[in-house]
Amino acid sequence: MTIIVPTDFSDTANNAARYAARMVNGTYDTTLVLFHVYDKSEDATQVAENLDLLKKDLAALVPVKMETRTEQSTDFINSLDRLARHLAAELIVMGITGKSKIEQVFFGSNTLKIAERNVCPVLIVPPAAQFTQLKNVALTSDFKDVAHSIPVVPIRKVLQLFQPSLHVVNVNSEHYVSLTEEFLAQRNQLTEMFQEFKPEFYFIGTYNVEEMIQTFVTDKNIDLLITVPRQRNIFSSLYKTSTTRKLAYESPVPILAAHE
Known part of the structure; x- marks a missing residue:
């Protein structure tokens, strides 16, 4: 199973990544793909270093197979859509936060938009959610x-x-x-x-x-x-x-x- 975990390195995104890692702990043939879309204002080397740091942090939590991917683009939704189809991903895990209208526009819209695309199931993780079990x-x-x-x-x-x-x-x-x-x-x-x-x-x-x-x-x-x-x-x-x-x-x- 291939699971894509998009991240902008925010607390919300990091929490969703931790949830995904703990969720698949102990499963076989599952790969987490950590994915970041950056624009021209970001340094590609720094982006790669941030992804590697996130990967190390998750590996310290649980043993899980992980890959990192980056893409320079101004269209996050299309980039994520293409990657999900290219990898035949079976799940996308994303965080969501913000109850004010401003927070919802800037932090929540991408999660709902990719869910609307219907490329594969999307797991929407609340900011305070921590994986313990799914009973x-x-x-x-x-x-x-x-x-x-x-x-x-x-x-x-x-x-x-x-x-x-x-x-x-x-x-x-x-x-x-x-x-x-x-x-x-x-x-x-x-x-x-x-x-x-x-x-x-x-x-x-x-x-x-x-x-x-x-x-x-x-x-x-x-x-x-x-x-x-x-x-x-x-x-x-x-x-x-x-x-x-x-x-x-x-x-x-x-x-x-x-x-x-």
Whole structure:
């Protein structure tokens, strides 16, 4: 497995790199690629030295295979997109921080933009997150055409690394006493898709989706939240959708964005 960890050497990026290193500790055939995009104002030699220093710091934490890559460019997103496709990366790990609008524009936008590109799953790491274990993973689903909308292969690859308990949650204002036949059929399909993880299902009726998901994460001791952005859904209007901002910026646990 190839995992790209972009860095600008900030505290947020360094924390995401530490999370990634600890996450893959003990796994086989996994390589972390530390990647920095720099412009003409930066010295290429200094950039290489900073990357090597980060690599040494991570190696002191855990034994993990690592490579470093740099590119001079003014377009970080396109550079990261090209590298991910060239390496056939299976995951990108990035930090995110900032609850003020200014911080969100300068620190958070790149993380959300690369998630929108759908080149591979993106693990969004909150600034205070520290990897300890992945025992409980929550998968959010709208239970609509799950056979085609849920990217089973990339999600299973992550789950197989840790063998966690899988909690599938649907938050919907239209849930009443019993589930419709359609919801039951979709649940059966999801059970079959992830049968080795023995998924448990939760159907919650509420209008406040993001708040209920946060409560669910806390109540169930969730270590990782998996979302499946649709092209005209969660990431389609990055700065207009309050649910997106709240999930990405306020989640206490990392979010794995895996596109359909």
